[in-house]
Amino acid sequence: MGEQPAFIGAKVVEKYLDFATLIPLLERALIHFSSGSEGGVVQPIRTIVPVAKYNGFLGVMPAYSKWDDALTTKVVTFYENKTSSEIPSHQATVLLFEPSNGTLKAVIDGKVITDKRTAAVSAIATKLLKPLHTEILCILGSGAQAQSHYQVFIQQFSFKEVRVWSRTREKAEQFAKTVAGDVHVCSTPQEAVTGADVIITVTMATQPVLFGDWVKPGAHINAIGACRPDWRELDDVLMESCVLYVDSKEAAAKESGDIVISKASIFAEIGEVLKGTKPAMTDKTTVFKSVGMAVEDTVSAKLVYDSWLAENK
Ligand SMILES: NC(=O)C1=CN([C@@H]2O[C@H](COP(=O)(O)OP(=O)(O)OC[C@H]3O[C@@H](n4cnc5c(N)ncnc54)[C@H](O)[C@@H]3O)[C@@H](O)[C@H]2O)C=CC1
Numbered sequence: 001m002g003e004q005p006a007f008i009g010a011k012v013v014e015k016y017l018d019f020a021t022l023i024p025l026l027e028r029a030l031i032h033f034s035s036g037s038e039g040g041v042v043q044p045i046r047t048i049v050p051v052a053k054y055n056g057f058l059g060v061m062p063a064y065s066k067w068d069d070a071l072t073t074k075v076v077t078f079y080e081n082k083t084s085s086e087i088p089s090h091q092a093t094v095l096l097f098e099p100s101n102g103t104l105k106a107v108i109d110g111k112v113i114t115d116k117r118t119a120a121v122s123a124i125a126t127k128l129l130k131p132l133h134t135e136i137l138c139i140l141g142s143g144a145q146a147q148s149h150y151q152v153f154i155q156q157f158s159f160k161e162v163r164v165w166s167r168t169r170e171k172a173e174q175f176a177k178t179v180a181g182d183v184h185v186c187s188t189p190q191e192a193v194t195g196a197d198v199i200i201t202v203t204m205a206t207q208p209v210l211f212g213d214w215v216k217p218g219a220h221i222n223a224i225g226a227c228r229p230d231w232r233e234l235d236d237v238l239m240e241s242c243v244l245y246v247d248s249k250e251a252a253a254k255e256s257g258d259i260v261i262s263k264a265s266i267f268a269e270i271g272e273v274l275k276g277t278k279p280a281m282t283d284k285t286t287v288f289k290s291v292g293m294a295v296e297d298t299v300s301a302k303l304v305y306d307s308w309l310a311e312n313k
Pocket residue numbers: 078088089090114118141142143144145146166167168171202203204205206207209224225226227290291292293
């Protein structure tokens with residue numbers, strides 16, 4: 001028998017996954033992903049198993065990155081209308097394998113990885129696509145992704161005002177209390193969005209919560225939810241009038257109702273903008289539609305494992 005795999009829990013992942021280290025690794029992974037076979041990323045479309053009886057889904061997200069020589073699969077569950085506030089709506093585990101022989105090296109908490117890598121990729125997109133002058137940041141939603149997005153956006157940008165809206169005012173107020181800086185709690189999504197330069201939608205909505213008529217021309221939107229073909233966060237007006245960027249063209253066109261239902265055409269992958277093969281249209285209203293990619297988990301898990309190994313040899 002070989003060695004047992006390492007078990008790396010959420011606290012340890014939190015310790016090693018700092019945004020400053022993670023962002024350049026993710027930028028490189030996005031470029032590799034958008035470089036076809038040359039980039040050496042093998043990432044099939046994820047498998048999603050609906051658990052209809054409980055309004056839940058199980059997703060399996062494998063990827064290999066030749067550049068990083070890292071092989072992982074994430075198993076993620078996400079449940080609508082969760083029954084207990086103690087249990088997060090999204091839970092995940094990342095399995096890290098030795099690519100040369102297939103041995104399982106580590107079982108890593110995937111919740112912190114999912115929260116942080118998603119927010120870090122939104123920050124990457126925002127750096128590329130935001131208008132020249134940005135004063136107001138607006139967050140629609142107040143859950144786990146709202147928290148991680150707030151953390152990285154406050155670290156990477158400087159906004160004069162941050163606004164939050166959530167379905168229940170109490171949750172928005174709770175969010176405002178738990179984060180480090182000043183956050184203005186809004187009573188309606190329209191109030192939160194009006195005049196905002198950067199907007200983040202991080203909800204479990206299945207119908208639009210953000211309407212094009214409310215959006216300041218030239219604003220940049222990171223649309224993180226609506227990861228099912230019949231779920232939406234953004235309305236047709238916005239989808240039809242924006243310049244649309246995605247993480248993966250193939251996955252976004254198949255998985256997100258924001259694209260499937262509106263039939264909006266995709267302008268570019270964010271990796272293509274990073275490579276310089278597609279422009280960043282910063283003078284236009286831009287949407288970054290994120291569905292989440294397995295290779296983002298691969299590079300994050302490798303960073304955690306390598307850091308852990310260096311301290312536990
Ligand atoms: N693009 C990506 O890579 C990833 C996307 N996601 C997606 O991001 C979204 C947020 O995820 P978490 O923050 O982890 O979830 P969460 O459960 O922690 O927070 C969800 C938020 O959405 C709100 N919400 C729920 N139903 C709503 C509705 N009908 N209308 C308006 N607001 C509603 C809740 O009040 C809460 O503020 C989800 O859609 C999730 O699937 C999550 C992980 C990765």
